[in-house]
Structure formats: structure tokens, C-alpha cells
Amino acid sequence: MRAQTVIVASSMLSSALRPANVRGFSRKRATPAPFAPDQPHQIVFCSANQEIYAQGEQSTALYQVEYGVVRLYRLLSDGRRQISAFHVAGEMFGFEADGQHHFFAEAVGDAGIRVFRQAANDGNWRQTLDAALAALVRAQEHLLVVGRQNAAERVAAFLLDMAERQGSHGCIELAMSRTDIGDYLGLTIETVSRTLSRFKASGLVRLEGARTVEVADARALRALCA
Amino acid sequence: MRAQTVIVASSMLSSALRPANVRGFSRKRATPAPFAPDQPHQIVFCSANQEIYAQGEQSTALYQVEYGVVRLYRLLSDGRRQISAFHVAGEMFGFEADGQHHFFAEAVGDAGIRVFRQAANDGNWRQTLDAALAALVRAQEHLLVVGRQNAAERVAAFLLDMAERQGSHGCIELAMSRTDIGDYLGLTIETVSRTLSRFKASGLVRLEGARTVEVADARALRALCA
DNA sequence: CGCAGAGTTGATCCTGCTCAAAATGCGTGG
DNA sequence: CCACGCATTTTGAGCAGGATCAACTCTGCG
Known part of the structure; x- marks a missing residue:
């Protein structure tokens, strides 16, 4: 389960x-x-x-x-x-x-x-x-993401998708909670949170407040999506 | 990975x-x-x-x-x-x-x-x-199955779906290999095979040859799909 | 200031993946 | 008809990624 x-x-x-x-x-x-x-x-x-x-x-x-x-x-x-x-x-x-x-x-x-x-x-x-x-x-x-990608790949794909759909390349305003993101990606909120923290530590993103994500290294994120 | x-x-x-x-x-x-x-x-x-x-x-x-x-x-x-x-x-x-x-x-x-x-x-x-x-x-x-269900639930859902779409309630002729099933359900072939073996051991299905599955306990399978 | 909800972080566990090998099935050719 | 060879499937042992359980922190709001 x-x-x-x-x-x-x-x-x-x-x-x-x-x-x-x-x-x-x-x-x-x-x-x-x-x-x-x-x-x-x-x-x-x-x-x-x-x-x-x-x-x-x-x-x-x-x-x-x-x-x-x-x-x-x-x-x-x-x-x-x-x-x-x-x-x-x-x-x-x-x-x-x-x-x-x-x-x-x-x-x-x-x-x-x-x-x-x-x-x-x-x-x-x-x-x-x-x-x-x-x-x-x-x-x-999305089926491909959920069925065949690991946690990091899913979160990366999610961020890039959101960035593109919001137009605002660079800084993403997330309307949804970690719970929503988890339920979208087929992950737990803990895994989503940990993955974002890891992205931050690796310099892939900057987090200003939980709901604001700045994509720092779009190239690396894209590479993650395989 | x-x-x-x-x-x-x-x-x-x-x-x-x-x-x-x-x-x-x-x-x-x-x-x-x-x-x-x-x-x-x-x-x-x-x-x-x-x-x-x-x-x-x-x-x-x-x-x-x-x-x-x-x-x-x-x-x-x-x-x-x-x-x-x-x-x-x-x-x-x-x-x-x-x-x-x-x-x-x-x-x-x-x-x-x-x-x-x-x-x-x-x-x-x-x-x-x-x-x-x-x-x-x-x-x-299918996104719900792949995103939120475990191996047993996915295989059960797959079997019921195939049974229904083939019309033949009871005996299913699988056209596809375990590899195909795995890639459909987001599982490995080993997990698909093991799950089917477990279903067989529990009396949920009978397997006559790898590609022929007889649903023995449709009620139990349905219950599995949550 | 204190509370509640959201998010983060840590420790541990378990399901399903990986690697490996044996078994089964099936088409071909002798 | 049987033996061989290949592909598929099954089974086993061990590992690891992500889930679970449990603090703890942060933020906004009354």
C-alpha cells in the first residue's frame, strides 16, 4: 500500500x-x-x-x-x-x-x-x-511521468510544466499545496518536500517561501526528465 | 531509477x-x-x-x-x-x-x-x-491505477479490464507478453509474474499456459481494486 | 502571543526493483 | 515424433527508493 x-x-x-x-x-x-x-x-x-x-x-x-x-x-x-x-x-x-x-x-x-x-x-x-x-x-x-519516472524526474517535470504553462519562465507561483503536488505526481508530500530541498541544495532551484519556486538551472532540470 | x-x-x-x-x-x-x-x-x-x-x-x-x-x-x-x-x-x-x-x-x-x-x-x-x-x-x-495502486491492485484491475473488453467473462486470452503488461502497469515483468503466481496460489485465477488466464474469483479481484 | 495548518527533516520499514538462474513453452528441423 | 534452441516466464536472494511514523519548524492570523 x-x-x-x-x-x-x-x-x-x-x-x-x-x-x-x-x-x-x-x-x-x-x-x-x-x-x-x-x-x-x-x-x-x-x-x-x-x-x-x-x-x-x-x-x-x-x-x-x-x-x-x-x-x-x-x-x-x-x-x-x-x-x-x-x-x-x-x-x-x-x-x-x-x-x-x-x-x-x-x-x-x-x-x-x-x-x-x-x-x-x-x-x-x-x-x-x-x-x-x-x-x-x-x-x-502524464502517464509516462507517473508510470516510469522516479521522484526527482517527476518533480522536475512538474516544475518545468508549471513554468511553461504560467508563461513566467523563471519564477513559479505554485497555487497548490505539497499534498496536491504529491497526489498529482503519485508521491507523498514528504517525498515532494525532500526532493525540492535536494534541488535547492544542488542549486537547481531557489525557494522563497514554500509556494514560490525560482528555476535556477532549467537545463539541468530538463536533463533530469530523461 | x-x-x-x-x-x-x-x-x-x-x-x-x-x-x-x-x-x-x-x-x-x-x-x-x-x-x-x-x-x-x-x-x-x-x-x-x-x-x-x-x-x-x-x-x-x-x-x-x-x-x-x-x-x-x-x-x-x-x-x-x-x-x-x-x-x-x-x-x-x-x-x-x-x-x-x-x-x-x-x-x-x-x-x-x-x-x-x-x-x-x-x-x-x-x-x-x-x-x-x-x-x-x-x-x-489508468492514471489512478498507475499513480495510486500497488502491484496487486494494478494487476487485478488489468485482468478485470481485459476480461470486460474481451467480452469473454471468465477466460482471458492475453495477446500481450509480461513485458507489455509491465510497461502498461508501471511494473517490472518479475513483479507482474509474481503477482499472477500469488493470485493463482490464492485461488483468484487459474493459469493455463502463460497467456491464458481464467478468472476464478471475480468478486475478490474486484474487491482488490479498492 | 498562541494556535493551527502547512512544510521540513529524520529514522525506520517495506514494497517492488535488480541481478541471477532455473523452468517452461514453442517452432524448427532431423 | 522427438530433440534442439531460442524466447518467455517463473522463482529466488538481496537491495534501495520511497512510504510511514514521528518530531520539529515556519508562517499567517486571531
């Missing part, structure tokens, strides 16, 4: 699947205004850790991140969590083949989400397809 | 990326007739381990498995391989967002492949989208 973030187990139906307030992270602003936009193409504001949709719910819209970061994840019955993707500004998510959500979506920090109702039925199916294919390639590439 | 199937490394361009004949498996029938159908919607016959397309190649068609099994995979520069998906009869593969193949596709055993040229431009975009979304969900679910 290689469990880590033990999120409370749950039984098997829509609302039951929803992770309870008893979570790894704080729920100070627990479930604020419910996520339920009335108009199409509306922008909805989410506070940290707010749920956007849950596994098992009907899929009624597509979503685009306006600002902030969103995590998509699944749970095992004993609480192990796998974050299958983070989405940043501009990226679309919420595609489903069968009208049902197979994952949970939550805002990592405060975020703005643009909601497109009636999914892909309106003319712009081409963009929908492209966005879905981009997500597919991303997921399959 | 958790390398296993060490496939010869290669440099970085299309044909160079192609795994050489020097492979883990035998290349008796090495690269027979090249995979190049002239007509649209033609069925092409592939012998075992024949390449269908390579990473870096232009993407010019969609593919559907007629019979047999196809593997999609990527390589790390040191030869570690991650199989991101197996595809069986009826399933479509070969979607790409940007006109370039990001993976290798090969027939596992002998296989028949239906080739659709001009991709998704002809009316049936809806099926294309659905097939792509199905692949996306599959990839993300």
Missing part, C-alpha cells in the same frame, strides 16, 4: 462520493455560494477548494479557467487520491463521453470559471475536439 | 525515435510489408509487432482495430517504455490535436486495422469526439 493523502472514504453514490469537509486541507471557507450559474457563458467565481462538479453528477456544461487553478481528481474507496490534471487560465475542462462526470473538479485557490452550457452542440465542435485531444495528449504524457 | 524493459535508446527525430529491431521481443517477422494503405477505409493486416505509426510522424488518418490488439506507447531516452493504452477490436485510436503523432502504435499480435483517411473532417465528427472522449476517460482512469 502506498497511500498518502488519506481522504475520508465514502460509499458509492454521487453526493456520497463527494469528499466531506473532513479533508486534508482547511475548509474555513467551506462550500460558500454553491456552484450554479444561471446564464450561459457566465463567469463564476470560486473560492479556494470550492467544488465545481463531483464524480457521478450529470455533465451539463464545459468549463474554461479564467484565472486561478483547477484540479481534476478521483478517489479510491480508502481515500487515496489521484489528481489527473491541473488546469490553468485559458484551459478547458469538463469533457465527458457519456453525460456523466467521472472526476471531481475543484478550485485550488480562488478562481474564475467561464461556463459554457449546451456543451459541444453549437457549431464550435472543432474547438471542443481540439481541447479534448489536447487533454488526452496531456493525460497520456 | 525504476527502469525495466530497457529498449535501446535513440536520439530525437522521427525515424530515429523508432525502436530499432534490437528490441526486447523477437523480430522474426521483422517489419514485413510497410504499413501504407492506398485507399480510404481500407483494412490493413499487421503481423506481430509491426509498427502502425511512430512518434513524430505526421498524423494522416484515424484507425480502428478490426481484430487483434494494438499498443500505444512512449519511450524515455534511456529506453524505459510506458504503454499508455491497449486497443482491442472495435476501438478507435490515432487522434492527435496538432497533426503530429505523439506516440508509437504497434500491433501486439497479428491484427487487422481499418484506416480512415481525412480524419474527422467528414460529417462524423460526433463519433470522433465521442471516441476521443472515451480515450480520455480511459487514460485518466
Whole structure:
């Protein structure tokens, strides 16, 4: 067993699947205004850790991140969590083949989400397809990282990916906690933390505060990704 | 480092990326007739381990498995391989967002492949989208297996998935080698073999020959998947 | 100032990897 | 039909990377 973030187990139906307030992270602003936009193409504001949709719910819209970061994840019955993707500004998510959500979506920090109702039925199916294919390639590439790379390689790949997607080559503002990173990379928070410390000691990165990472030696990080 | 199937490394361009004949498996029938159908919607016959397309190649068609099994995979520069998906009869593969193949596709055993040229431009975009979304969900679910489950859970999930996709509940004919299974599940062949032996000893499965698995206790296997 | 959550660091353990060798299966040819 | 040779699979022994358990530190906030 290689469990880590033990999120409370749950039984098997829509609302039951929803992770309870008893979570790894704080729920100070627990479930604020419910996520339920009335108009199409509306922008909805989410506070940290707010749920956007849950596994098992009907899929009624597509979503685009306006600002902030969103995590998509699944749970095992004993609480192990796998974050299958983070989405940043501009990226679309919420595609489903069968009208049902197979994952949970939550805002990592405060975020703005643009909601497109009636999914892909309106003319712009081409963009929908492209966005879905981009997500597919991303997921399959992540599979390579999680299935075949060691801890250092995973963290290096994560940092480079984040740096690229934030545009800001050089200094990365991580929206997510070590727990989130671990659950994304298939590692424990301790291993993530140790690996970052080792990177810092080797001069690959500089850490100013836990959430701010400056890439000092991008070449060496890239070499790590094999 | 958790390398296993060490496939010869290669440099970085299309044909160079192609795994050489020097492979883990035998290349008796090495690269027979090249995979190049002239007509649209033609069925092409592939012998075992024949390449269908390579990473870096232009993407010019969609593919559907007629019979047999196809593997999609990527390589790390040191030869570690991650199989991101197996595809069986009826399933479509070969979607790409940007006109370039990001993976290798090969027939596992002998296989028949239906080739659709001009991709998704002809009316049936809806099926294309659905097939792509199905692949996306599959990839993300596989991510959960590889990222968060232990060896026994991964093998159990693999067997149940194969049983379901082959229709034949009960007896599974594995088209792929232990090496393929290992590279799909992010394990070594030794671990796959040991796990299967343990399943056999516990009465969860019966093994008649290395490639034939009879699921004896589907309930217990399912329980393993957590 | 004190508390709570997040992050870091240390010690130890265990699962799965590595290296090695034996066993099994299978196609070929005598 | 059997014997041989090769590839695949299984099994064993030992090791190590990352998980687990347990302090301890840091930061932000009331």
C-alpha cells in the first residue's frame, strides 16, 4: 500500500462520493455560494477548494479557467487520491463521453470559471475536439511521468510544466499545496518536500517561501526528465 | 531509477525515435510489408509487432482495430517504455490535436486495422469526439491505477479490464507478453509474474499456459481494486 | 502571543526493483 | 515424433527508493 493523502472514504453514490469537509486541507471557507450559474457563458467565481462538479453528477456544461487553478481528481474507496490534471487560465475542462462526470473538479485557490452550457452542440465542435485531444495528449504524457519516472524526474517535470504553462519562465507561483503536488505526481508530500530541498541544495532551484519556486538551472532540470 | 524493459535508446527525430529491431521481443517477422494503405477505409493486416505509426510522424488518418490488439506507447531516452493504452477490436485510436503523432502504435499480435483517411473532417465528427472522449476517460482512469495502486491492485484491475473488453467473462486470452503488461502497469515483468503466481496460489485465477488466464474469483479481484 | 495548518527533516520499514538462474513453452528441423 | 534452441516466464536472494511514523519548524492570523 502506498497511500498518502488519506481522504475520508465514502460509499458509492454521487453526493456520497463527494469528499466531506473532513479533508486534508482547511475548509474555513467551506462550500460558500454553491456552484450554479444561471446564464450561459457566465463567469463564476470560486473560492479556494470550492467544488465545481463531483464524480457521478450529470455533465451539463464545459468549463474554461479564467484565472486561478483547477484540479481534476478521483478517489479510491480508502481515500487515496489521484489528481489527473491541473488546469490553468485559458484551459478547458469538463469533457465527458457519456453525460456523466467521472472526476471531481475543484478550485485550488480562488478562481474564475467561464461556463459554457449546451456543451459541444453549437457549431464550435472543432474547438471542443481540439481541447479534448489536447487533454488526452496531456493525460497520456502524464502517464509516462507517473508510470516510469522516479521522484526527482517527476518533480522536475512538474516544475518545468508549471513554468511553461504560467508563461513566467523563471519564477513559479505554485497555487497548490505539497499534498496536491504529491497526489498529482503519485508521491507523498514528504517525498515532494525532500526532493525540492535536494534541488535547492544542488542549486537547481531557489525557494522563497514554500509556494514560490525560482528555476535556477532549467537545463539541468530538463536533463533530469530523461 | 525504476527502469525495466530497457529498449535501446535513440536520439530525437522521427525515424530515429523508432525502436530499432534490437528490441526486447523477437523480430522474426521483422517489419514485413510497410504499413501504407492506398485507399480510404481500407483494412490493413499487421503481423506481430509491426509498427502502425511512430512518434513524430505526421498524423494522416484515424484507425480502428478490426481484430487483434494494438499498443500505444512512449519511450524515455534511456529506453524505459510506458504503454499508455491497449486497443482491442472495435476501438478507435490515432487522434492527435496538432497533426503530429505523439506516440508509437504497434500491433501486439497479428491484427487487422481499418484506416480512415481525412480524419474527422467528414460529417462524423460526433463519433470522433465521442471516441476521443472515451480515450480520455480511459487514460485518466489508468492514471489512478498507475499513480495510486500497488502491484496487486494494478494487476487485478488489468485482468478485470481485459476480461470486460474481451467480452469473454471468465477466460482471458492475453495477446500481450509480461513485458507489455509491465510497461502498461508501471511494473517490472518479475513483479507482474509474481503477482499472477500469488493470485493463482490464492485461488483468484487459474493459469493455463502463460497467456491464458481464467478468472476464478471475480468478486475478490474486484474487491482488490479498492 | 498562541494556535493551527502547512512544510521540513529524520529514522525506520517495506514494497517492488535488480541481478541471477532455473523452468517452461514453442517452432524448427532431423 | 522427438530433440534442439531460442524466447518467455517463473522463482529466488538481496537491495534501495520511497512510504510511514514521528518530531520539529515556519508562517499567517486571531
